[in-house]
Each structure stands twice: as structure tokens, then as C-alpha cells.
Amino acid sequence: MAKKILIADDEQNIVISLEFLMKREGYEVLIANDGEEAVQRIRAEVPDLVLLDVMMPKKSGFEVCQEVKSNPDLQSVRILMLTAKGRDTEVAKGLALGADAYMTKPFSTKELVERVRSMLAEH
């Protein structure tokens, strides 16, 4: 059964590129354009992994991450945070909130695919 991946980002072009990459790897892809939508879809669909942008309208990636990690029903959801703000404090904050991995934009597509693959293989 194909793994389910949620792409949460407000930049349409980035969503398109990520969707293409993930689909090519054979994953089932879900899309959310802001933080609130992301939380709703995670609750409804319980994806295996979320590619989570930090700077999103309505709810930031940090808030989404915190909500997911504090919900016992969603413990299986892996979170890979993506951010255009590459500061160390942002990385530390994301990891402290329970994100499983962190990548800064612009990312290497190869690395991203590998990281997603390894994170899903841990299960």
C-alpha cells in the first residue's frame, strides 16, 4: 500500500514541484495551502508524512507541528519541516516542537527524496 504524504505550503509552484517529486516516487499525495487546512487534512487522513512549510498563512508550520505532536492519535505522523528562513534558531525551534527532520529551502530534490524515503522506511 502506497504511503500517504501531505504537502503543506502556500507557494503554488513549490507545491507543484513537490507533488511531482512525491508522485514520481509512488506516494499518494495530499495538498494543503495553509496551516488550518493542513491540520484538518492531517486529522482526517492521518498521512504517514507531512512536508510542512513554516511560513504559512492562518497557522504557521510550528503551530501545526505542535498540534500534531500533542495529539496521541497522530503519533504515527512524521513531520519534515521546510523553511526559507535558514537561521539556526528556526531549526532548533522546529526540532524542539517535535519535527522529525528539517530542511532549508532551496533544497536538493535528491536529498529531499532520500530523506523522505528513509523517514518512511523507519516504520
Added chain:
Amino acid sequence: MLSGTVVVAVSFAYLLVLFAVAYFGDRRAEQGRSIIANSWTYALSMAVYCTAWTYFGSVGRAASGGVWFLPIYLGPTLAMTLSWLVLLKMIRIAKTYRITSIADFIASRYGKSHLLGGLVTIIAVVGMIPYIALQLKAISSGYTVLTGQHDSGFFPFAGSSWVNDGTLYVALTLAVFTVLFGARHLDATERHEGMVAAIAFESVVKLLAFLVIGVFVTYVVFDGFGDIFARAFADPELAGLLSLKTASSAGYGGWFAMTLLALLSVIFLPRQFQVTVVENVNEQHLRRATWLFPAYLLLINIFVLPIALGGLLYFGRGTVDPDTFVLSLPLAHGEGMLALLAFVGGLSAATGMVIVETIAVSTMVCNDLVMPLLLRTERFKRSEHPDLTGLLLGIRRGAILGVLLLGYLYFRLAGEAYALVSIGLISFAAVAQFAPAMLGGMYWRGGTREGALAGLLAGFVVWAYTLMLPSVAKSGWLDRDFLDHGLFGLGFLRPEQLFGLAGLDSISHALFWSLAANIASYVLVSLARVPTGQEASQATLFVDVFRRGQDAPATFWRGSAQVQDLLPLVARFLGAERARRIFQTYALERGLGGIEQLKPDPGLVQFAETQLAGAIGGASARVMVSSVVQEEPLGLDEVMDILDEASQVRAYSHQLEEKSQALEAATAELRAANERLKELDRLKDDFMSSVTHELRTPLTSIRAFSEMLFDDPKIDLKDRTRFLGIIVSETERLTRLVNQVLDMAKIESGHAEWHNTDIDMRELVEQAVETTAQLFRDRGAVVELDLPDEALHLRADHDRLVQVMLNLLSNAAKFVPTAGGWARISLSRETGQIRVDVSDNGPGIPSDELGVIFEKFRQGGDEHSRPQGTGLGLPISRQIVEHFGGRLWVRSTVGQGSTFTFVLPVPPENAETVQSTQ
């Protein structure tokens, strides 16, 4: 009716009792068991303030003015509440520098000036003469009332000739007694313990006598306070006396002047200075006197109104002189002995005053007037008179006699024309003239000798012209013409309405002008020049008396003298035996074996001068000592050097304080600047972070798609074209962003280039709309253009304004709905400005975002449909508009679109010339 012999005998007996008390006091003082060294005696001796004026005159005053007699006692009460401030300092100064009179005080303060001491003495003598005359008048009229040499109204028959006038003999008798009390021997400190004891005694006698008469009138003649006041109220004429209305007829100014006058008098009257300052044994005694003396005044005033009202009720108005009520009421009731007691009380009050006043004045006359004159004669300076104590005593005794005889003269000249109180007030106004020089000298370093001279002289002249001369003129001894028409017939010089100042009683009027002239002259002349060394050193000694130790007065005196020279000098004035004794004591205090071992240092010179000052006054002592001392006179610089040792430390610490304050201020400024820098740094960080984010976002897409295309050449054509399209548009976005960031940075840092030309705004708007026409066409939107008929000229940068227009238009194009969208652009001229509105029917902007959209990287609109933008367009547009002095703002309602408006100022004359050239 009493026989003259009885009255005279009782009077002499009483004087002898007084003398016995004084003698006892002196004996005890010599044995070292002083009877006056307690605060009760001190406070009672201050009651010498209450003279025959109080005893007889207050009743007379109350009989005509009701409570109008009160300010004379309110003033001293006020003065005593301030005693710790003024009196204590005066006592400390006088003790430290052995000052023996007011003249000595003022002369010493302003550089030991003979001239000043002499002037103060003359003012004191002239000023005191009416006051002494008042006492003589009281005694003599009391005597005539008692012995029945008066008419039915108790007005005395005037003595027909001077030789037959008993008052002359009263004056002479008092002179003899005063000499016995105060000028039997010479004392270096001018302290008279026996006299003080006698004064304290007489204070008790006069208080008791007055209280007895008061009780007699109130409870024997009438039926208590209630009875007297009830009857007075029933009498319409007397009821007026009991209301404050009568008393305030002189106005608040009158009350103020009277209270001020009494306040100054209780400090500066020569006899008050004598008992309060010179005769003070212990500064601590002042503490009790502060309440005891006012309490005494209260007590002696309790029965003033009852006696006055009682007299008026009993005799009726205008029949008996109210000044004699104290005597005439008991007499009218056949109480001869009671009247005699009252007379003794009055005699007591008068003698006490005369004795202390004349002693004080005679000390001044001797030390500050006669001695300085004698010292000027060369013959006197040479030691032809080995012992001058006899001469000194002779001068003083002569002065006492002289002052009393002058008092008698004034009594003969003016005594009949005035009531007791009015005479006393003339004296009060004279001593008030000492106040500026005294108080200024105690608290202000800037006062100079000339200033004090000018002030005293001006005050004295005005006093004499506005009070003294009118009093003589009204008695008929001078032509009244100048009273009514002014000096030389000049109306504005009328002595009692000087410069047209009318509406004040004569005392308030004189006090106002004399003190005004006095203070103004003192301050202005003092300010005219810097104090000399001598003045500066004395000023410091007086003003800073509490800072210096009482035992170690600073020495501003460089020079030395052998003890062989100094001892005979002191002996000349104090007597050989006394001089040897005090020098011996001085040597022993310094741990030396005897007089021979004393070193010729400035301290010794200072000591000798201080001893002499007690006997002949500060100014004369300075002259005498300098005749034997090899003194190098100190210049101002040198005195300042000495003073500087102390003041430098103070100045230094002051500077340190100032510097540390400046440092603190600088630190605070730096801290604030640092905060501002941190804030700027944080803003820059935020900006950088935002820019980074905005740059990375398109880069992310570009990199992802490029890698995907690179890694997988087999992507189908449709995707490939789509991906390449995204890459191109993201590259464009990146370029736009970089350009705008640079643009923004340039404008903000002021490095942007502005190419101003004459612009036709109508043409510019048309051009911008044309450029963006395709954008609107793509969205299927309509553009409406509302332009004025004529061109609107303006001087600005053409390309920058186009940039603003393009930004606003492209924003509108982005947000209009895909169906039925429209945008309306209008250009209009308003007074002094050109206005451009760009409206659309887009989604509108929520009110909380209206301000935010002009901030950098803050984009409005719904995220899903938000068009691509950098978030810098509006901030840059606003910067441009503001650069030209205009404003850019937005109005919007959600669901009904937005209107962006900007105005640009046009100089009116520019607009007109442009129009005229059209």
C-alpha cells in the same frame, strides 16, 4: 489723692529695691554663682520690651482703636517663632566675635568700619530719643495724676518753667540710677548681670501690678469680663471697638506694617539686642524664651481691653485721657494704695526700659562714636594716658546723661502733641532701618560697606523727613507749611503723602518709603562693586558662623606682635590687673607656664583684639591693635586664598558632583542610543530575514524544477513546458525582487537619484494607463479614466511617478474579479495640490490590514488567490510620494473594493504661472 512726698518716697524705695537686686546679682556673678544663668530670668529680661507704653499706652490705644493695639504684640510672637533662625545666629555671631552692640555688629560685619558704626549710633540715639521721652512723659503724667496736679479730666498742668518741671528731675534721677546699674565699672564683655537680674525683677513687678489693676477693674468695679463686654456692646459707640471692623480701618496694609514693625523692633531695638544677644549666657536659654516671652505678652495684654472699656464706660468718652485709666480708675474709686501700686508698676516698666536702652546706647556712643574720634588724634595714640578705663567710664556716663536729657528735650518739644503709642512707633520705625544691613549681613556675602552706609542713610533720611520732622512740626516748633504743601512747596514732597502715596497711616507710609529706600540703596550700592578683602573675610565669618567652631574663629590677620606690646595696650582700656589676669588665663589654657611664654603669633593678636573689642568696639580695637602690630595688610587675593582652602574643597566636591551627574546623563544617553541601535539592528535583521525568505522562495522552485528536468530527460513535453514556464516566471520574480530591494535601499538611505523635470500629470497618468491596459484586458476588466480638461503641471521625477502609477494600476489589475471587474482612475486639482485616485472593485482590504499593506513584505489579499508580488511595491510608492512632499493612503471596504489615493503639493504661484502660460 496722694501727697507728692509719699509718691516720691515710694518711687525711691522701689528704685533702691531694684538696685539691691542688681547689687546682689553682681555679687553673685563675681562669686561665680550667677542668678541670671537660667532661662526663666533670660525670658523675663526680654520682657523689657513692655515699657510704660505697654503699661499706659496700650490701654489708650485700645480705648480709641479696639484690638488695633494687638499687632505690637503679634510681631514679637512671630519673631520668637523665628528665633532659632535669626536670633540664634545673631547670638552665635555676637559671642564668637565679642560684639557688644548693634552698631558694633554692623560695623564689624562690613569690614570694621568706623563710619558705619558711627552712623548706626547716631540713628540709634536719634531714634531712641522719642522713646525715652515717652517714658519720661509716662512717669511725670502718672505722678501728676496721683498727686492731683491735674484738671478734672486728669490732664496734667504743664510745668511753667523748666526748672520747676518735675520731669527734668525724673530724667536726672534715672540718669544717676542708670550709671549705678550699668556704668559703675568696665567689663570686657559688656555684660551686666546685676542689671539683668533687676530687669527680670521689674518685669515680674509690672506684670503683677497690671494684673492686679486688671482684676480690680474687671471684678470689683465691674462684674467680670462678661459684664464689661455686655455693657460695651450695649453702647453703640463702644461696640465698634470690639469688632475687627474698627481695627481694620487701617486696612490689611496697616496691620501688616504694624506687625512687621513690631517684629523688627523686638530684634533690633538696642535694649532688646542688649538683653537678648549681649546678655545671653547660654544659647539653650533661647529655647524656653521662645514660648515664655510670647506667653508673658499674652498675659499682660489680657486686661488691656477690659480696662480700656471699663474706663470709657465709667468716665464716658472724651473726659479722661485713656492713657491714665490704669491710675485714674482706682483713684476714682478711692483706692489710693492700688493707684500707687499701679504707678510703681508703670515706673518699673519705664525705668527698666530707660536703664537698658541708655546703657545700650551709651555703649554705642562710647565705642562707635567717641572712641573712634579720640583715636584719630595723634596725641591720644601715644601712650600719654596709661590707664584709660576712667576715661571710658566717663564717656559712657556722659552719654547716659546726654541721652536722657535729649529725651527730656523731645518731651518738652513734642510730648504733648502725641499719645504714648504714637511716640513709640516713631522709634520703632527708626530701628527698623537696621534690618536690611543686619539681616543682609547675616545671610548675604555680597553686602558692602558702601551698601550698608547708603541703605542706612537713605532709610534714616526718609524716616526723619516723613516721621520725625512732622512730629516736631505738629507740636508747633516747626512751620507746618511743609507738612501741608511739601518741601519748597512741591506737592509730591509732602512728608506724609510722599510721591502721592495716600491712604496709609503715617507710620505705615513712613515704614514703606524708608524701608524701600533703605533696601534698594543697600542692594544696589552693594552690587556696584565686589567686596574688598576685609569685607569678604568678615562676611564669611558672619554668614558661615555655624560652620566654624565657636572656640576657633578663623584668623584673617597676618602679622605678629610681642606680648610686651599687647599687654600694656589692653591694660590701658581694661585696667592693668584685669589685663594681666586674662592674659595669664589665656597662656594657661594653651598649656604655657605664664604670660612670658606666649608666642607672638596671629592667634595672640586676635585674642588681644577680641578683648579690646569688648571694651571699645571692634572697629576701634582693630585700630588700636594695628598701632602696635607689624601687620601686613591682607589684600583681597590673600583673604580669598585663605577662604579658598575651605571653599576649594567645597567647590571640588561640587565639581565632582556635577561631573558624576554629567557622567550619569551621558551614560543614560549612551544607553538610549544603544537601545536605538539595537532596535535598528533588530529591524535590519527582520528585513534581512524577510529578504532572505523572499529570495529563497522563488529559488526553491527554480532549483527543484531545474533538478527535476535535469535528472529526468524523459519528462513529457507538456510537463516540461509547464516547468520551464514556472522557472522563467520565478526568475522574473527574483529579478523584480532584487531590483526593488535595491531601489528601496537607495531611497531609504537617500542615495536615490531624482531627475526632476516639468511634468504634465495628465499625460503621465494616460501613459501609465496605456502601459497597463493589457493587464486589465487579460482580466477582462474595464478601465475608466476621468481627467481634467487642461494639463496639470508639476516639477518631479517623471519615471518615479510612473513607477507609482504602474504599481497602483497593476495592484488593481491583480485584485479585480475575473468577471465584471473595473478600475477607475481620476486626476483632479485641489487647492495647492494634485490628487490621483485609483479605485477598483476587488475584494477590499480588512480594516486591520489597511496600515500593514504599506509595510515591507506584507502583502494583502487572500492567500489562495494572492497574485505574485514582492511586498515592496506599496512601501516604495509611498516613499516616492513622500519624497515630493505628498501623501499616499488607501480607503477600502471589504467586498466593495479599494481606492488608493495620492496627492502631490503644487506651489500656488507655480500653478498660476503655469496657467497663465497656457
